Amino acid sequence: MKARKAEDLRKLNDADLAMNLKDAQETLANLRFKKTLGEVEDTAYLKILRKDIARIHTVISERKQALSKKNIPQQ
Numbered sequence: 067m068k069a070r071k072a073e074d075l076r077k078l079n080d081a082d083l084a085m086n087l088k089d090a091q092e093t094l095a096n097l098r099f100k101k102t103l104g105e106v107e108d109t110a111y112l113k114i115l116r117k118d119i120a121r122i123h124t125v126i127s128e129r130k131q132a133l134s135k136k137n138i139p140q141q
Contacts, residue, residue, distance in 0.1 A: 069114050077123045086121045090115055 075083065094115045100106045 070118050071123050075121055083122055090119050
């Protein structure tokens with residue numbers, strides 16, 4: 067699987083981001099388990115998933131920061 071780009075993730079709404087995050091985390095956990103059993107051939111996919119999860123967290127964080135800046139009254 068190819069890594070997702072941050073541009074594509076920014077186009078998604080919050081619910082889709084949360085769903086993608088949950089799916090990626092579950093997949094990563096399953097692959098880590100399978101890796102310990104020696105059933106995973108493509109270990110590079112683990113790295114891709116970790117980076118995708120980090121990108122999703124970054125996009126969520128950016129949105130939270132943008133919301134908090136809007137709510138701060140100007141002095």
